[in-house]
Amino acid sequence: MTKQNVVVSQPDAEIMNMAISVAVANSSIFTAVAEKPPVGPPGYISISRRRFVNLKNLDSFNGAERINSWVDSMRASSPTHIKSSSFLKEDWIRQHPSALDMFEQIIDASKGKQIVMFLDYDGTLSPIVEDPDRAFMSDAMRKTVKKVARSFPTAIVSGRCRDKVYKFVRLAELYYAGSHGMDIKGPAKGSKYMKGSQGVLCQPASEFLPMIDEVYKLLVDKTKSTPGAKVENNKFCLSVHFRCVDEKKWNELSLQVRSVLKEYPMLRLTQGRKVLEIRPTIKWDKGKALEFLLESLGYAKCTDVYPVYIGDDRTDEDAFKVLRERGQGFGILVSKIPKETNATYSLQEPAEVMDFLQRLVEWKRKSVRSHAML
Numbered sequence: 001m002t003k004q005n006v007v008v009s010q011p012d013a014e015i016m017n018m019a020i021s022v023a024v025a026n027s028s029i030f031t032a033v034a035e036k037p038p039v040g041p042p043g044y045i046s047i048s049r050r051r052f053v054n055l056k057n058l059d060s061f062n063g064a065e066r067i068n069s070w071v072d073s074m075r076a077s078s079p080t081h082i083k084s085s086s087f088l089k090e091d092w093i094r095q096h097p098s099a100l101d102m103f104e105q106i107i108d109a110s111k112g113k114q115i116v117m118f119l120d121y122d123g124t125l126s127p128i129v130e131d132p133d134r135a136f137m138s139d140a141m142r143k144t145v146k147k148v149a150r151s152f153p154t155a156i157v158s159g160r161c162r163d164k165v166y167k168f169v170r171l172a173e174l175y176y177a178g179s180h181g182m183d184i185k186g187p188a189k190g191s192k193y194m195k196g197s198q199g200v201l202c203q204p205a206s207e208f209l210p211m212i213d214e215v216y217k218l219l220v221d222k223t224k225s226t227p228g229a230k231v232e233n234n235k236f237c238l239s240v241h242f243r244c245v246d247e248k249k250w251n252e253l254s255l256q257v258r259s260v261l262k263e264y265p266m267l268r269l270t271q272g273r274k275v276l277e278i279r280p281t282i283k284w285d286k287g288k289a290l291e292f293l294l295e296s297l298g299y300a301k302c303t304d305v306y307p308v309y310i311g312d313d314r315t316d317e318d319a320f321k322v323l324r325e326r327g328q329g330f331g332i333l334v335s336k337i338p339k340e341t342n343a344t345y346s347l348q349e350p351a352e353v354m355d356f357l358q359r360l361v362e363w364k365r366k367s368v369r370s371h372a373m374l
């Protein structure tokens with residue numbers, strides 16, 4: 001990495017045509033979409049804004065039906081509503097076996113390859129709780145993640161804003177991709193895997209900051225009449241929490257969100273666990289963040305890399321899909337209930353995630369020791 005900041009040209013007026021420059025050394029992620037030779041400083045690659053914004057698939061705000069379908073789907077995927085038959089569950093587990101049960105096979109497949117770990121935060125490293133500000137991770141989990149980071153390059157990939165997730169995790173040796181990957185920073189301590197990576201590596205949505213702040217204020221104001229509603233500012237995206245809102249009021253809350261967002265076609269909605277996420281309509285997600293980090297670590301074209309992504313939410317599916325398409329490594333979905341997923345394996349809850357990570361660290365320790373004795 002020669003330069004470490006994403007440079008984005010002028011805001012609003014020509015938003016659809018402007019170029020975005022992203023600092024990536026020898027990048028291949030962006031070259032495929034680059035229309036013109038770089039116009040930014042050396043070390044930056046320019047991407048046409050027209051290409052960067054996913055116009056065809058603009059998941060932008062387009063009506064009450066759409067938002068109602070989000071709410072219906074949020075309702076349907078809530079564990080309190082799902083009564084899956086034991087047959088369904090067994091079938092699902094056959095298709096997505098427990099990563100703990102498959103541990104030996106996983107290790108065999110990773111032999112001779114560099115494992116790179118990607119960990120989602122909420123619902124993966126910390127249990128889901130009512131108050132998003134109190135989603136603490138246990139000290140035991142923190143110690144485990146610290147050991148993981150000593151053994152393999154490790155990144156936290158979260159929908160939360162990077163600073164906030166850092167405050168929960170408090171490990172300076174990790175890469176952090178906050179705001180669903182729209183804010184990536186290297187380890188504060190520096191990295192043995194990527195020299196000079198302490199700074200911000202990628203912020204592809206920085207021109208959206210003023211808009212996100214504006215919409216945050218509007219949403220706070222609009223939703224204050226709905227008891228239990230909470231709007232969280234995740235810097236490059238926003239979360240509107242439904243968890244503490246009476247289910248009878250979910251439609252009302254969704255309509256409040258709609259009434260604000262209809263004025264902002266450059267923002268789109270995605271759905272998480274009892275949360276609607278509002279984010280820029282750029283083609284960037286946790287999958288792109290994973291690719292960016294692999295590339296930055298120098299593994300873009302390596303056949304001997306083995307990325308492992310663990311996550312519990314819909315937004316993690318983008319990363320699972322990338323791994324499936326690359327045919328490298330695998331995803332692990334954290335879920336107690338059968339869900340459609342691109343992950344290969346499953347784990348039931350954060351406690352099982354910790355077991356899996358501990359086994360991985362232990363295996364690594366033993367394999368380093370046995371190599372040293374050769």
Ligand SMILES: O=P(O)(O)OC[C@H]1O[C@H](O[C@H]2O[C@H](CO)[C@@H](O)[C@H](O)[C@H]2O)[C@H](O)[C@@H](O)[C@@H]1O
Pocket residue numbers: 120121122123127128129130131132135157158159160232234239241243272273274275277313315
């Ligand atoms: O990508 P993640 O790290 O999983 O972040 C996704 C969202 O997680 C948080 O919300 C979720 O967890 C809360 C605390 O357990 C829970 O109250 C909420 O219902 C869940 O949706 C976080 O607050 C959001 O901002 C993140 O986008």
